[in-house]
Amino acid sequence: MTDTAAAHNLAPLREGYKYGFVSDIESESAPPGLNDDTIRFISAKKQEPQWLLDWRLQAFHQWQKMDSPHWAKLRIAPIDYQAATYYSAPKRQNTPKSLDEVDPELLKTYEKLGIPLNERAALAGVAVDAVFDSVSVATTFKKTLGELGIIFCSFGEAVREHPDLVRKYLGSVVPQGDNFFAALNSAVFSDGSFAYIPAGVRCPMELSTYFRINAAKSGQFERTLLVADKGAYVSYLEGCTAPQRDENQLHAAVVELVALEGAEIKYSTVQNWYPGDAEGKGGIYNFVTKRGACRGARAKISWTQVETGSAITWKYPSCILEGDDSVGEFYSVAITNNFQQADTGTKMIHLGRNTRSTIISKGISAGKGQNTYRGLVRIQPKAANARNYTQCDSLLIGDKCGAHTVPYIAARNPTARVEHEATTSKISDEQMFYCQQRGLSKEDALSLIVNGFCKEVLKELPMEFAVEAQKLLAVSLEGSVG
Amino acid sequence: MLEIKNLHARISEGREILKGVDLTVKPGEVHAIMGPNGSGKSTLAGVLSGKPGYEVTEGQVLFQGRDLLAMAADERARDGVFLAFQYPVEIPGVNNMYFLRAALNAVRKQRGESDMDAGQFLKAVRAKLKLLEIGEDLLQRGVNVGFSGGEKKRNEIFQMAMLEPKLAILDETDSGLDIDALQMVSRGINALRGPKRAIVMITHYQRLLNYVVPDRVHVLSGGRIAKSGGKELALELEQTGYGAYGDAA
Ligand SMILES: Nc1ncnc2c1ncn2[C@@H]1O[C@H](COP(=O)(O)OP(=O)(O)OP(=O)(O)O)[C@@H](O)[C@H]1O
Ligand SMILES: [Mg+2]
Numbered sequence: 244m245t246d247t248a249a250a251h252n253l254a255p256l257r258e259g260y261k262y263g264f265v266s267d268i269e270s271e272s273a274p275p276g277l278n279d280d281t282i283r284f285i286s287a288k289k290q291e292p293q294w295l296l297d298w299r300l301q302a303f304h305q306w307q308k309m310d311s312p313h314w315a316k317l318r319i320a321p322i323d324y325q326a327a328t329y330y331s332a333p334k335r336q337n338t339p340k341s342l343d344e345v346d347p348e349l350l351k352t353y354e355k356l357g358i359p360l361n362e363r364a365a366l367a368g369v370a371v372d373a374v375f376d377s378v379s380v381a382t383t384f385k386k387t388l389g390e391l392g393i394i395f396c397s398f399g400e401a402v403r404e405h406p407d408l409v410r411k412y413l414g415s416v417v418p419q420g421d422n423f424f425a426a427l428n429s430a431v432f433s434d435g436s437f438a439y440i441p442a443g444v445r446c447p448m449e450l451s452t453y454f455r456i457n458a459a460k461s462g463q464f465e466r467t468l469l470v471a472d473k474g475a476y477v478s479y480l481e482g483c484t485a486p487q488r489d490e491n492q493l494h495a496a497v498v499e500l501v502a503l504e505g506a507e508i509k510y511s512t513v514q515n516w517y518p519g520d521a522e523g524k525g526g527i528y529n530f531v532t533k534r535g536a537c538r539g540a541r542a543k544i545s546w547t548q549v550e551t552g553s554a555i556t557w558k559y560p561s562c563i564l565e566g567d568d569s570v571g572e573f574y575s576v577a578i579t580n581n582f583q584q585a586d587t588g589t590k591m592i593h594l595g596r597n598t599r600s601t602i603i604s605k606g607i608s609a610g611k612g613q614n615t616y617r618g619l620v621r622i623q624p625k626a627a628n629a630r631n632y633t634q635c636d637s638l639l640i641g642d643k644c645g646a647h648t649v650p651y652i653a654a655r656n657p658t659a660r661v662e663h664e665a666t667t668s669k670i671s672d673e674q675m676f677y678c679q680q681r682g683l684s685k686e687d688a689l690s691l692i693v694n695g696f697c698k699e700v701l702k703e704l705p706m707e708f709a710v711e712a713q714k715l716l717a718v719s720l721e722g723s724v725g
Numbered sequence: 726m727l728e729i730k731n732l733h734a735r736i737s738e739g740r741e742i743l744k745g746v747d748l749t750v751k752p753g754e755v756h757a758i759m760g761p762n763g764s765g766k767s768t769l770a771g772v773l774s775g776k777p778g779y780e781v782t783e784g785q786v787l788f789q790g791r792d793l794l795a796m797a798a799d800e801r802a803r804d805g806v807f808l809a810f811q812y813p814v815e816i817p818g819v820n821n822m823y824f825l826r827a828a829l830n831a832v833r834k835q836r837g838e839s840d841m842d843a844g845q846f847l848k849a850v851r852a853k854l855k856l857l858e859i860g861e862d863l864l865q866r867g868v869n870v871g872f873s874g875g876e877k878k879r880n881e882i883f884q885m886a887m888l889e890p891k892l893a894i895l896d897e898t899d900s901g902l903d904i905d906a907l908q909m910v911s912r913g914i915n916a917l918r919g920p921k922r923a924i925v926m927i928t929h930y931q932r933l934l935n936y937v938v939p940d941r942v943h944v945l946s947g948g949r950i951a952k953s954g955g956k957e958l959a960l961e962l963e964q965t966g967y968g969a970y971g972d973a974a
Contacts, residue, residue: 682828
């Protein structure tokens with residue numbers, strides 16, 4: 244992303260959260276509550292094979308014995324898991340075979356969100372899988388991808404059409420009982436995206452999933468599984484929004500990535516779930532488990548995230564560097580304004596020799612926002628010559644917010660080299676005045692300074708996403724300077 | 726162009742610094758303001774450009790007939806008031822060129838001109854760089870980040886040259902410059918001179934005034950304009966110092 248290309252994107256955005264509308268779409272839901280029957284209901288609705296139902300039930304029984312984690316630096320009101328609805332789908336349930344069969348109301352919704360599902364209108368070079376509440380409603384460019392042997396479809400379809408692949412990799416990176424939220428997801432997940440890139444294929448377009456929570460009182464539990472076979476390459480984008488509602492809504496997703504020998508996966512997220520209002524009412528609880536395994540020599544997994552939404556964000560996209568010479572990267576921008584809380588970071592687990600990881604984390608706190616970076620770099624005994632570089636920068640806007648850095652380092656091999664740098668800074672009145680004296684409005688000045696602060700992360704995003712992210716940063720910080 | 730009448734200002738919640746400044750600058754004129762350390766020169770520049778932290782307690786400032794003090798800092802800038810900072814501010818991660826283009830487009834919009842596209846902008850930039858003998862590499866760095874003292878000052882004049890303000894206030898832009906740089910900066914200032922523009926230079930040294938010859942020279946002391954004169958006043962001050970103008974603050 245070049246600076247000049249974005250120069251015209253400084254237009255002030257004072258429109259607030261613009262994705263907060265609710266679509267009037269008839270939906271079909273499971274009765275509230277969570278027990279074995281709920282899970283059977285979901286599985287039956289999706290006409291799943293027995294092995295998957297058993298897998299879900301196993302996860303559920305593990306979850307029942309687990310406790311919600313307390314170690315994160317978050318204030319979370321107790322969640323009543325029995326009050327939530329675990330399955331909500333747009334009513335015209337029969338999986339549409341083509342876009343013409345998709346409910347026009349739904350297509351309109353996505354258009355309003357700026358995600359045209361119509362292939363002709365779609366951004367050239369981006370294939371989209373749209374997940375509405377819990378169900379995948381449309382996947383574009385399937386045919387073009389199919390000619391290369393690339394599979395990109397909803398999770399449900401993958402279970403039906405490619406059961407062997409799903410069975411082989413599902414839970415292989417994030418086991419059912421990995422943590423409280425992953426176990427919950429494994430029990431009740433309703434849909435999500437699946438992609439498989441065959442050996443040696445370079446996916447010619449960005450694959451993208453767009454998540455939308457619409458129904459009230461429902462949680463969203465989607466599951467994404469991406470497999471890049473030997474020497475394959477794929478860049479994957481994920482975007483999310485939700486209507487503005489007064490109650491908190493739960494989003495507990497699981498993303499698993501598998502990169503085999505020499506493969507590369509680039510996974511980018513712009514998370515813009517509804518953050519709650521200025522008084523801290525409402526907003527999404529975003530409790531997500533994302534993990535990738537470099538399961539062969541020279542594999543590479545790169546996570547880039549821009550987290551601007553959600554009332555609470557709890558996520559640690561991680562890399563397990565099994566193959567020799569494999570590479571893990573984590574680039575993150577997390578913004579908290581008003582009463583938002585974020586506890587986010589990564590885990591880099593070095594198992595193979597000469598494995599390398601890079602962590603660049605930028606936390607921005609404004610209003611009464613609380614932002615915590617939590618990271619783990621673990622170098623196992625066999626990981627000779629492993630390298631990690633971590634840089635954690637925090638930016639404070641105002642004096643009622645907080646930034647916290649919690650880096651854990653466990654190096655069990657004497658040849659390991661681990662570097663950690665951390666800074667905390669404030670936007671100074673001098674910087675603001677300097678920009679204003681050159682003609683920039685307060686909002687533009689703030690967005691300029693913040694974008695400068697996040698530059699190393701934003702430049703990792705694909706072009707269209709970077710532009711979107713820059714605008715989002717500006718909107719998220721609205722009202723944070725006098 | 727600029728009319729300052731009986732201007733009193735203090736540090737917010739603090740003591741009074743400006744105690745009745747009167748000054749009129751007409752279009753086409755260059756004025757120099759001299760005076761002892763701490764006499765309020767930067768304060769005056771700050772009040773005129775809308776820097777937070779000051780409180781005007783009395784008086785009036787008209788800029789092109791408009792009440793300048795009622796305008797927000799960015800509004801003043803877009804209307805053509807430019808301040809070359811005594812201590813330019815660093816903004817890490819924000820590319821110098823990108824910053825300048827954002828500023829220029831903000832100012833142009835106010836003037837009713839369209840945004841400059843990348844090509845036009847680059848052309849304009851090159852021309853001004855040549856005038857000031859600034860290397861292009863400086864443009865690709867963060868705003869003022871790691872610039873030497875002299876580079877920062879030159880960058881201020883470069884920005885001024887690009888933005889073409891109606892009223893430029895230069896706060897000690899000549900301080901800390903080597904002889905060659907002083908000449909380049911002077912060239913930049915002289916290039917801006919014109920019948921529709923006015924320049925106010927705050928300086929401690931008569932040296933600058935050899936290159937940029939002022940129409941008027943003022944001594945700010947004790948929070949007021951203690952004396953005004955032609956360019957010969959600067960030479961006189963060089964000999965006598967400020968002793969004759971009473972208490973420094
Ligand atoms: N924020 C502030 N808080 C307290 N005192 C201040 C502040 N800003 C300026 N002052 C005081 O106001 C007085 C005038 O300062 P100012 O910077 O205007 O002087 P100056 O004439 O520009 O001096 P110099 O020639 O050294 O640049 C000084 O005594 C200074 O200490
Ligand atoms: Mg000064």
